[in-house]
Structures are given as structure tokens and as C-alpha cells.
Amino acid sequence: MALLWDAVATQNARLLTRGLRSLPNKLDRATWLNYLRCHDDIGFGFDDQDVLAVGYQPRSHRRFLTDFFCGEFEGSPSRGLPFMRNEVTGDARICGSLASLAGLEKAMQEENPVAINIAISRILMLHSLIFSFGGIPLLYNGDALGLLNDYSYQQDPAKVSDNRWVHRPSIDWQHAERRHQSGTVENRLFTALRWMIAIRKSLDAFADFNNRELLDTGNEHLLCFLRSYQQRPSEQVLVVANFHSTPQALPVDVLRRRGLDFTAPLIDVFTGRRPHQIEENILLQSYQFYWLKQV
Structure with a gap:
């Protein structure tokens, strides 16, 4: 989870790739749980040696991540809250719903359709990885609907001292019906995630074995x-x-x-379309993903 959020903030997959290469093979009778959010906060407990190896200073990098996801770093779209901040080191853990951390809350508050589209792309790209990496993907409460931070905990004396409640909302089921209304944010997310689940079930290559190979693309912004x-x-x-x-x-x-043999054409099984290719390069738009299979 934390490695994926690091890649969101830095816009590169250097630390993510290094962390994944360090993963041991899972046992034959066990599996991973892969998730983007859960009921708890996000801690950036990376190995300091990994952080140094990809060119960052551990303390300053964690401070950057905290600032980014709390919306305090210039240009950050995130709307998270710091949890258990250490005023000496600047380190903290992060609270917030997936959608709010991914920029959807800010985009919707500003009524910015371009930013809304970017946030949706970012959310779907992140889900495409937990659905395709192996293990069991976990969808947290409200993620499939793009639920934003719930600040009502601040009016509850029993909860106000623990801002993790910001990402523990009660589902407004009347509002959740918007998932059936074409064109709404809720519909776009819910429909896409349901389709991802269907594709995952249909692909034998996504079966849960140690059947995954990380590829070095020469482009630090891509995970492949x-x-x-x-x-x-x-x-x-x-x-x-x-x-x-x-x-x-x-x-x-x-x-x-x-x-890999490219004599047969490639198809993106998520969209059903050929990938955008310019000469000898496959092009990905901002926060785009491909699940490519030979026809």
C-alpha cells in the first residue's frame, strides 16, 4: 500500500519497484492481501536503505510524503490528514479516503472536470495494479464509489481526537444509488471496477501463483x-x-x-482496444494502464 502511494506522490516507480523486487516468493498454500486503503492510517515504513538506494534521504523524503498527502506541498491534489505527527523529525502517518488522497475531493470542490478525470484515472490505475499483481485484492469501504473524507467525526466527542475516522464513513445508500446513473463519478468508478473484477476472473495468467516478473523499461515513471x-x-x-x-x-x-513475440497484435483486455503505438514505443497517457495480451 505505502509503496503505491509513494509512487503517486513522486510520479515515479523507483522505490515501488525496488520494494517489490525485495518481496519473497509467497508460500504455495498462502497468499497476499493487496489493498490501497484500509481502516487504519498509512505509515511510510520503508527500509531506509531502499530509500537511499533510489536517491532520497529517508527523513526528508518522509517529510515530503507527509506534506504531499496533507495537501501542504505545492501542486498536491491530496486532502489527507496527519496522524501521530512527530514534531522533531517531521514524520507522520496519513489518514484519508482513497478518493481524497487521489485528488478527487479537491477536484470536486473546485468543480474542475479536467481534475476530476485525472483523479478518476489515478484511482483506476492504482486499482489495476492490486487486481493484476497477484494475491487477493481488497476493496475498502466506499472505494468503489469514490467516497470522500467524512469530517463529521469532528462533531462527535467520542471520535474527535482520532482523525482516522475521516476515512471510516457510514455509507449513504441513497447517495450510493448514483452508481447506476450514467456519467456520475460513482458510476464511472463502480462500472470500471466491476469490469476489472470480471476480467481478472477470466484470465488464467492472473491466477495466484508466483507467476510474475518485474520488467525494467528504462522509464522510471512506469511500473511494468x-x-x-x-x-x-x-x-x-x-x-x-x-x-x-x-x-x-x-x-x-x-x-x-x-x-516477447510481437508478431501477433496486442490488445488491451480492459478497453478491448489496441494500445496507442508510435513507431517503436507504446504510449501511455497520464495515469493510464494497460493489461496487454496477444490476440
């Missing part, structure tokens, strides 16, 4: 990994996600060197 089905190794899905706010290129040559 290959999933394959153990019983049919040729059945593969290439997952790539762009964490940057500008379009990024995935060089086809990187994939060829890995031995």
Missing part, C-alpha cells in the same frame, strides 16, 4: 510486470502503469529483449 499461466507459459499478460502526469513511452525493444 509480466504475468503468465504456469500450465501454458505462452499465455501472458503484460501489465504497465504510468504514474506520471504526462504521457510516457514504453519502448517495444525492451519487451523484445525479454523474448
Whole structure:
């Protein structure tokens, strides 16, 4: 969870990729839980050696992450709250709903349709990774509806001292009906996530084995990994996600060197369309993802 949020703030996958490479293989009779949010706060408990290895100073980097997700860093779209702040080190944990941390709260308050679209893309890109990485993806309370921070806890004497309640909302089921209204934020998120679930169920390559290979693309803004089905190794899905706010290129040559055959055309199984390709590069728009499979 924390590594994905680091990539959101930095707009690069350096620390995320290093952390993933350090993961041990899971046991055959066990699995991961993959999630973006839960009932608790987010702590940036990265290994300091990993932080140093990707070019950051641990203390200043954690302070940056805190400032970013609390909306105190210039240009940050996030609307989180600090939890258990250490005034000496500047370190803190972060509270906030997924949608508010991803920029949707700010965008909707400003009635900015471009920013709303960006926030939705960011939310879907993050979900595309927990659905495709392996393990069991966990959808937290309200994430599929884009629920924003709930500040009503501040009027409750029993909760006001614990701002983790900001991301523990009660569901307004009347408001949740907006998921059935075409074009609403709730509908766009709910429909897309339901489709992701359906695709995940249909792809043998997403079966839960140690069947994942991280690929080095030469572009730090992209996270890229290959999933394959153990019983049919040729059945593969290439997952790539762009964490940057500008379009990024995935060089086809990187994939060829890995031995991937491009004689057959690629299709993005999420959209059903061919990926945007310019000469020898597959192009991803800001916060776009692909689940690529050969036709």
C-alpha cells in the first residue's frame, strides 16, 4: 500500500519497484492481501536503505510524503490528514479516503472536470495494479464509489481526537444509488471496477501463483510486470502503469529483449482496444494502464 502511494506522490516507480523486487516468493498454500486503503492510517515504513538506494534521504523524503498527502506541498491534489505527527523529525502517518488522497475531493470542490478525470484515472490505475499483481485484492469501504473524507467525526466527542475516522464513513445508500446513473463519478468508478473484477476472473495468467516478473523499461515513471499461466507459459499478460502526469513511452525493444513475440497484435483486455503505438514505443497517457495480451 505505502509503496503505491509513494509512487503517486513522486510520479515515479523507483522505490515501488525496488520494494517489490525485495518481496519473497509467497508460500504455495498462502497468499497476499493487496489493498490501497484500509481502516487504519498509512505509515511510510520503508527500509531506509531502499530509500537511499533510489536517491532520497529517508527523513526528508518522509517529510515530503507527509506534506504531499496533507495537501501542504505545492501542486498536491491530496486532502489527507496527519496522524501521530512527530514534531522533531517531521514524520507522520496519513489518514484519508482513497478518493481524497487521489485528488478527487479537491477536484470536486473546485468543480474542475479536467481534475476530476485525472483523479478518476489515478484511482483506476492504482486499482489495476492490486487486481493484476497477484494475491487477493481488497476493496475498502466506499472505494468503489469514490467516497470522500467524512469530517463529521469532528462533531462527535467520542471520535474527535482520532482523525482516522475521516476515512471510516457510514455509507449513504441513497447517495450510493448514483452508481447506476450514467456519467456520475460513482458510476464511472463502480462500472470500471466491476469490469476489472470480471476480467481478472477470466484470465488464467492472473491466477495466484508466483507467476510474475518485474520488467525494467528504462522509464522510471512506469511500473511494468509480466504475468503468465504456469500450465501454458505462452499465455501472458503484460501489465504497465504510468504514474506520471504526462504521457510516457514504453519502448517495444525492451519487451523484445525479454523474448516477447510481437508478431501477433496486442490488445488491451480492459478497453478491448489496441494500445496507442508510435513507431517503436507504446504510449501511455497520464495515469493510464494497460493489461496487454496477444490476440
